[in-house]
Amino acid sequence: METNNRRLIVFNQMTLDGYFTGENDDISWAHHSPGDVEWNTFVSGNMTGEGVLVFGRKTYEMMAGFWPSPMAKEYDPIMAKQMNEFEKVVFSRTLSNATWNNTRLIKGDLVEEIKKLKKEEGRDLVILGSGSIVNQLVQVGLIDEIQIVLFPVAIGKGRTMFNDISKPLNFKTKSCRSFKNGNIFICYENA
Structure with missing residues (x-):
């Protein structure tokens, strides 16, 4: 009997001009409004604990420096609780x-x-941020799905998720959803 491998999913935010971080890894452009019910319901639904979060060092240090803090608990208590428990x-x-x-x-x-992780039983693996590991893993075909939230903002400079790819990569759209706040969620899988 064949068992299903865990999937490796990338979830990232991106600007209209293709950056997932600005200069000096700035992500202040990717804010949300606590009063935006439609968007917050979507975000909460995505953060249900159905995956194991995967980080590179830079993203880990940024997340570990924020989510356990009192500021994070004040800013978004539900998300802070989830991020700390995952x-x-x-x-x-x-x-x-x-x-x-x-x-x-x-x-x-x-x-x-x-x-090895993909062969183990368990929940799917979800990479947040972590452009350096996304670059390495997408080139060897280990990423199963890429979920992008496109924010209606252009920042002019920054880092793309695919800075160092060595060949064209093709994907097909699995799903797409637009929000009243202008954000668009796009889910891609390998073509």
Whole structure:
């Protein structure tokens, strides 16, 4: 009997001009309004705990520095609770430990370790941010789905998710949804 492998999903926010972070990894453009019921319902629905969060070191340090803080709990108490409770994996060759609640540090070869994780039973793996690991994994065909929230803003400079790809990559649209606030959610899978 064949078992299904876990999927590896990327969930990222992007500007109209294709950046997922601005200069100095700024993501202040990707804000949401606490009063935006439609958008907040969508975000809460996406954060149901059905996946294991996967980070590279930079994104991990940014998230671990914010979500456990009193500011995060005040800004978005539901999201802060979820982010702190989720199972998390961080890939890094330089971190000596991962102190954020429910986080496992993996120092081995990224591609080989992801292959192992995908073969294990469990919830899907969801990469947030982490452009350097997205670049490496998309080129070797390990990413099963890319979910992008397109924000109606242009920032002019920053980093794309695919800065270092060595060949064209083709995807097909799995689903798409627009929101009254101007955001568009697009889900792609490999073509």
